[in-house]
Amino acid sequence: MLRYTMKRVLTGVLSLFVLATVTFFLVRLIPGSPFQRGGVSSQVVEAVEEEYGLNEPMLDQYLTYMGSLLRGDMGISYQDPGTEVAEIIGRAWPITASLGITALAAAMILGTALGVIRAVAENRALREIISAGSMLAAGIPSFAAAILLMLLFSVKLRMLPASGLLSPVHYILPTAALSLYPAAVISRLTGNTLRAELQKDYVLFARAKGLGKWRTIFTHALKNAYLPVLSYAGPASASLLTGSFVIESIFTIPGLGREFVSSVTNRDYTLILGLTVFMGTVVIAVNLLTDLLCAWLDPRMRRAYREEDV
Numbered sequence: 419m420l421r422y423t424m425k426r427v428l429t430g431v432l433s434l435f436v437l438a439t440v441t442f443f444l445v446r447l448i449p450g451s452p453f454q455r456g457g458v459s460s461q462v463v464e465a466v467e468e469e470y471g472l473n474e475p476m477l478d479q480y481l482t483y484m485g486s487l488l489r490g491d492m493g494i495s496y497q498d499p500g501t502e503v504a505e506i507i508g509r510a511w512p513i514t515a516s517l518g519i520t521a522l523a524a525a526m527i528l529g530t531a532l533g534v535i536r537a538v539a540e541n542r543a544l545r546e547i548i549s550a551g552s553m554l555a556a557g558i559p560s561f562a563a564a565i566l567l568m569l570l571f572s573v574k575l576r577m578l579p580a581s582g583l584l585s586p587v588h589y590i591l592p593t594a595a596l597s598l599y600p601a602a603v604i605s606r607l608t609g610n611t612l613r614a615e616l617q618k619d620y621v622l623f624a625r626a627k628g629l630g631k632w633r634t635i636f637t638h639a640l641k642n643a644y645l646p647v648l649s650y651a652g653p654a655s656a657s658l659l660t661g662s663f664v665i666e667s668i669f670t671i672p673g674l675g676r677e678f679v680s681s682v683t684n685r686d687y688t689l690i691l692g693l694t695v696f697m698g699t700v701v702i703a704v705n706l707l708t709d710l711l712c713a714w715l716d717p718r719m720r721r722a723y724r725e726e727d728v
Contacts, residue, residue: 615639
């Protein structure tokens with residue numbers, strides 16, 4: 419297990435290195451200059467670029483940036499010269515994380531509940547309704563769901579606010595739009611795997627010993643049925659925690675997504691790189707934690723990792 423964990427950590431570090439390297443050279447391919455705005459002369463642009471070292475050879479710029487990054491310095495935003503990139507991320511990340519955690523919790527709770535009902539319900543019509551609803555929800559893009567929810571509950575009914583995250587009520591629409599697709603996927607995964615688990619011998623044996631139906635489900639069957647759900651939840655949670663660019667733009671949420679869109683629009687090289695490295699770190703860390711959690715829940719995976727360590 420330890421060997422596997424170290425291997426994954428080293429793979430993650432290498433992936434971050436490759437990600438930062440590729441992003442560094444790709445952003446330099448964006449046409450124009452970060453300081454090229456309307457009315458600014460080329461002489462002024464050249465002088466500012468020289469001050470920031472953008473006139474130096476590309477390899478020198480790369481080595482300088484990577485050296486600073488290894489020291490934990492992400493640089494200063496070109497569009498906001500008095501603000502460090504780390505400060506911008508620190509300001510936007512809690513907003514994105516709070517929305518992502520809320521959406522993830524909603525998706526896990528709703529998806530699991532619907533999946534369990536679909537697996538154990540004796541009423542065929544109810545199972546078909548849940549299955550059809552899951553397929554419909556999975557087929558609606560999050561941005562389309564966001565627009566529909568906004569038009570219905572904010573514009574037409576005037577029940578919910580349409581922008582910002584100023585109060586718990588402001589979370590309802592963006593959380594619903596973000597959690598709709600993952601909840602549908604989790605519902606289908608839970609329903610299919612739990613139905614298969616309920617037919618296995620250990621469940622029938624537990625029932626024969628007199629263990630109650632719901633206790634058998636939640637104590638034994640659901641834990642094993644949840645492994646595919648956790649495998650999906652890892653990448654899904656990483657995506658939610660790093661922000662949905664479209665959802666944050668639609669609901670005017672000042673999170674990482676909006677900062678990333680703004681940085682690309684303004685050709686803010688350091689901010690693009692800083693956001694990319696930070697998001698990559700979150701994605702890798704969440705996926706690693708998910709793998710370790712699956713290994714903890716599944717004895718077969720633990721045995722495989724112990725054999726690998728030998």
